[in-house]
Amino acid sequence: MADRRSVYDRSRHALRPRAGVQDAFQRSTPLRVHGRSVAWLPPLLLLIGIALLDVNTSGRFRIISWLVLVPVIAAAICGVLGTMAFAALSLLVYGAVDTSWPHQYQNGLPDFILVVVGSGLAALACSVRLRAERRMLHMRDVAETTRRTVLRPMPPGWGGLDHAAVYLAADSEARVGGDFYDIQPGRHGTRLLLGDVQGKGLAAVEAAAALLSTFREAGYHEPDLATVAGRLEVRMLRHNRYRVALGRSDSDRFATGVLVAFPEDTPVTVEVVNFGHEPPLVVTSDGVRSLPAGDGLPLGMGELAPTPPPVLRVPLAPGETLLLVTDGVTEARDTAGDFFPLRDTLAKALPRDPRIADPQRLVRFVRDGTLVHCGGRLADDTTIFAVRRRADGGRGT
Numbered sequence: 001m002a003d004r005r006s007v008y009d010r011s012r013h014a015l016r017p018r019a020g021v022q023d024a025f026q027r028s029t030p031l032r033v034h035g036r037s038v039a040w041l042p043p044l045l046l047l048i049g050i051a052l053l054d055v056n057t058s059g060r061f062r063i064i065s066w067l068v069l070v071p072v073i074a075a076a077i078c079g080v081l082g083t084m085a086f087a088a089l090s091l092l093v094y095g096a097v098d099t100s101w102p103h104q105y106q107n108g109l110p111d112f113i114l115v116v117v118g119s120g121l122a123a124l125a126c127s128v129r130l131r132a133e134r135r136m137l138h139m140r141d142v143a144e145t146t147r148r149t150v151l152r153p154m155p156p157g158w159g160g161l162d163h164a165a166v167y168l169a170a171d172s173e174a175r176v177g178g179d180f181y182d183i184q185p186g187r188h189g190t191r192l193l194l195g196d197v198q199g200k201g202l203a204a205v206e207a208a209a210a211l212l213s214t215f216r217e218a219g220y221h222e223p224d225l226a227t228v229a230g231r232l233e234v235r236m237l238r239h240n241r242y243r244v245a246l247g248r249s250d251s252d253r254f255a256t257g258v259l260v261a262f263p264e265d266t267p268v269t270v271e272v273v274n275f276g277h278e279p280p281l282v283v284t285s286d287g288v289r290s291l292p293a294g295d296g297l298p299l300g301m302g303e304l305a306p307t308p309p310p311v312l313r314v315p316l317a318p319g320e321t322l323l324l325v326t327d328g329v330t331e332a333r334d335t336a337g338d339f340f341p342l343r344d345t346l347a348k349a350l351p352r353d354p355r356i357a358d359p360q361r362l363v364r365f366v367r368d369g370t371l372v373h374c375g376g377r378l379a380d381d382t383t384i385f386a387v388r389r390r391a392d393g394g395r396g397t
């Protein structure tokens with residue numbers, strides 16, 4: 001139980017929002033206490049310790065030349081100026097301590113040169129380290145901008161839906177992958193799309209961006225959900241042909257997905273088109289049920305089917321929450337290799353706490369359960385998306 005709790009705590013810490021590059025740079029600085037850097041403390045203690053030990057040892061065992069380690073340690077955790085300050089301090093301490101010994105026990109000029117050279121190399125290494133950190137933080141900022149472009153932030157109540165979402169990239173450094181989701185209010189009601197592009201990396205991000213851009217236009221203008229679904233299939237095929245024209249080897253990419261419409265004239269039903277994706281769950285305070293799976297093929301493979309995927313009209317009463325996830329949830333494995341039992345876990349938890357059906361609580365519950373189940377080791381990008389019609393019926397534009 002203690003191990004599972006520690007995984008849960010680490011997972012919650014890992015999901016705290018990032019405020020920007022400057023904050024990320026501050027967080028990358030080690031040894032901070034109450035927001036203040038104490039990176040100077042280890043090299044200072046090392047310097048004092050070496051000096052005291054050298055003073056209190058015999059002349060046959062001199063360790064004052066170990067002061068070369070002080071700027072080396074500073075280079076790993078301090079800035080360039082701090083490293084240079086410790087280098088200068090090490091030289092001063094070396095001169096003061098070494099000359100306090102009788103001449104026959106002094107280390108003299110050779111070890112002094114060693115400390116000088118080590119200090120210079122330490123300052124150079126520190127400069128290289130900081131340059132690499134700045135480059136890394138810049139790339140992280142680029143990844144964050146890309147993520148916010150593909151997975152745009154949605155205002156509360158967007159499209160007349162209470163919504164909540166969590167996206168966890170399997171590559172925590174990249175922070176962006178092939179999962180995608182969005183809500184698009186339009187002239188003919190609100191539509192949402194969640195999907196998972198086959199593969200990983202920038203190629204998957206490109207495909208996700210292409211599908212989302214098409215969904216945002218078609219979802220707004222087209223009156224029929226079947227037409228929106230057809231536009232998505234065509235977009236995936238066009239994207240693959242574009243990849244072929246570029247000579248890319250991954251030109252047969254596809255994407256699973258779920259397209260949902262909330263018609264304005266029937267507030268107790270939704271329309272669903274499933275492109276080979278895990279069927280959504282309907283979560284209420286009384287329990288959980290699955291929507292029909294449908295028999296549609298993934299986007300990009302529609303030419304293999306004799307007919308387009310059907311538009312299913314299913315009941316969704318006011319107050320019921322629709323939960324959509326990608327295979328990062330359903331295929332999360334524990335140490336025994338067992339998949340995360342999402343529906344059973346929800347069915348057991350809802351009687352104990354019916355408030356879990358709220359979109360915000362539901363997303364957090366599924367996120368924490370997934371991370372605990374797999375020990376925090378995500379094998380694939382993971383998206384958890386929950387929506388529910390607003391009681392006031394408000395909608396964005």
